[in-house]
Amino acid sequence: MTKADLVERIAERAKLSKKDSEIVVNTVFQSIIEALTKGDKVELRGFGSFRARDRQSRVGRNPKTGESVEVPSKKVPFFKPGKDLKKLVNGG
Amino acid sequence: MTKVEIANRVAKETGLTKTKASEAVESLLTIIKEALKNEERLEFRGFGVFRVRKRKARTGRNPRTGEEAPISEGRTIKFKPGKEFKEAIINQGE
Numbered sequence: 001m002t003k004a005d006l007v008e009r010i011a012e013r014a015k016l017s018k019k020d021s022e023i024v025v026n027t028v029f030q031s032i033i034e035a036l037t038k039g040d041k042v043e044l045r046g047f048g049s050f051r052a053r054d055r056q057s058r059v060g061r062n063p064k065t066g067e068s069v070e071v072p073s074k075k076v077p078f079f080k081p082g083k084d085l086k087k088l089v090n091g092g
Numbered sequence: 093m094t095k096v097e098i099a100n101r102v103a104k105e106t107g108l109t110k111t112k113a114s115e116a117v118e119s120l121l122t123i124i125k126e127a128l129k130n131e132e133r134l135e136f137r138g139f140g141v142f143r144v145r146k147r148k149a150r151t152g153r154n155p156r157t158g159e160e161a162p163i164s165e166g167r168t169i170k171f172k173p174g175k176e177f178k179e180a181i182i183n184q185g186e
Contacts, residue, residue: 001127001134006120014119020106024116027102029139035093037180042093047121048169052181075181077140079171088129089144089167 036077046084053078128169140173 003025011021032050035042041051057073081089099114106113124142127134134142149165173181 001132003136003139006123006134006136009123010116010119013123014112014116016108016112016116020108021116023106024102024113024120025136027105028098028117028120029136031093031098031101033139033177033180040093042098044095044098044121047125077171077173077177077181079140079142079169081169085125085128085169088125089131089169 033077044082046082048079048081048085050077050079052076131167136174138174138176140171140177142169142171144168145170 007018007021007025010016010024011018014021014024016024032042036050036052039052041049043049052075055074055076058071060069060071061067062069095114095117099110099117102108102117103110103113106116108116124134128142128144131144144167147166147168150163152161152163153159154161
């Protein structure tokens with residue numbers, strides 16, 4: 001499924017114009033990204049939660065030269081599926 | 093941030109009523125859930141990819157008692173953030 005498919009299905013299901021449906025999709029994704037950027041987390045009941053997780057710095061290697069390089073610590077987006085969603089994919 | 097806050101923002105951006113906007117957000121989540129139930133792969137440019145991964149059955153151990161316990165095969169959801177999403181988070185002010 002792509003974003004275009006999602007837009008179409010929401011339009012159908014929620015009886016919206018495609019234009020509004022597209023705004024819905026973009027606003028939801030953009031809100032999640034912005035919340036995490038601000039250090040906030042997003043909890044969507046029945047679906048799951050998004051938060052930024054810390055990844056520690058590590059010593060990596062340049063695959064071409066074999067040289068060691070320090071990869072700095074950073075934050076990465078993380079999605080944790082909710083109970084309902086976990087059950088659903090396990091046929092529950 | 094919760095579903096209500098996201099729905100309010102959707103209402104503002106689209107001009108839909110709050111009720112209609114929260115219905116739309118709920119539809120979005122339901123459609124994604126149903127697709128994952130069918131083990132579909134979802135790829136949303138700029139946001140990320142959701143897919144279902146199978147986990148093999150294995151023998152686990154009760155950490156408290158040390159007893160072995162079988163863990164049955166299962167499915168789990170993997171989210172891989174897209175480039176724009178990752179970059180937005182990395183560049184956040186610390």
